[in-house]
Amino acid sequence: MKVVAFNGSPKKDGNTYHGIKMVAEELEKEGIEVEIVHVGNKNVRGCVGCAMCKSNKDERCVIRGDEVNEWIQKMKNADGIILASPVYYSAVAGTMKAFLDRATYVSGANGGLFRHKVGASVIAVRRSGGIPAFNELNHYINYSEMIIPTSNYWNVIYGTAPGEALKDEEGTQIMRVLGKNMAWIMKVIDFSKDKIEKPEAEEKVYMNFIR
Numbered sequence: 001m002k003v004v005a006f007n008g009s010p011k012k013d014g015n016t017y018h019g020i021k022m023v024a025e026e027l028e029k030e031g032i033e034v035e036i037v038h039v040g041n042k043n044v045r046g047c048v049g050c051a052m053c054k055s056n057k058d059e060r061c062v063i064r065g066d067e068v069n070e071w072i073q074k075m076k077n078a079d080g081i082i083l084a085s086p087v088y089y090s091a092v093a094g095t096m097k098a099f100l101d102r103a104t105y106v107s108g109a110n111g112g113l114f115r116h117k118v119g120a121s122v123i124a125v126r127r128s129g130g131i132p133a134f135n136e137l138n139h140y141i142n143y144s145e146m147i148i149p150t151s152n153y154w155n156v157i158y159g160t161a162p163g164e165a166l167k168d169e170e171g172t173q174i175m176r177v178l179g180k181n182m183a184w185i186m187k188v189i190d191f192s193k194d195k196i197e198k199p200e201a202e203e204k205v206y207m208n209f210i211r
Helices: 015-029 052-056 068-077 094-109 130-143 169-192
Strands: 002-007 033-038 080-088 118-125 156-158
Touching: 002 015, 002 068, 015 033, 015 080, 015 118, 015 156, 015 169, 033 068, 052 094, 068 094, 080 094, 080 130, 094 130, 118 130, 118 169, 130 156, 156 169
Parallel strands: 002 033, 002 080, 080 118, 118 156
Antiparallel strands: none
């Protein structure tokens, strides 16, 4: 089994990365491969709402010149997904949001590419705004019909200078427990593949409240 983790921080080895690594270490102990993709230092533009991914049905965003389509395929082919971001003004970093807006739209427009994968969010923050950013990442996971593992608190770790999060004793425990629970859920799902039938996917119903 494999997990792909997306680091939304512009700092490759900052506290967001350390949060991911803490979760990854527990997954790797259980024989689960983890690949970390650095998103936050890339030039990624946001979704333009053209809906061409829905028309083309080719699992691709029509915007070219970045790695978003490659990342979408990594998510499709993985068993688990970790979305991680630092906090900017009580929200997810802009590059990460631009990527997720497009990736989630493509997934939904192509039959739910991320459906029933195990998805977890990780947040690194200096002081406050961690919970709103955590909720923001979870919106993408929830919309995609992923399965969400939990920890013993919200998945937020604290630190300012790179590596400072390692001193957050409660935060490190949160990440450790998250990794253990994520590995367990992935194993349960893998074990049940040929034993329990998945619920059939439904065509998305769209409504506009303007009559």
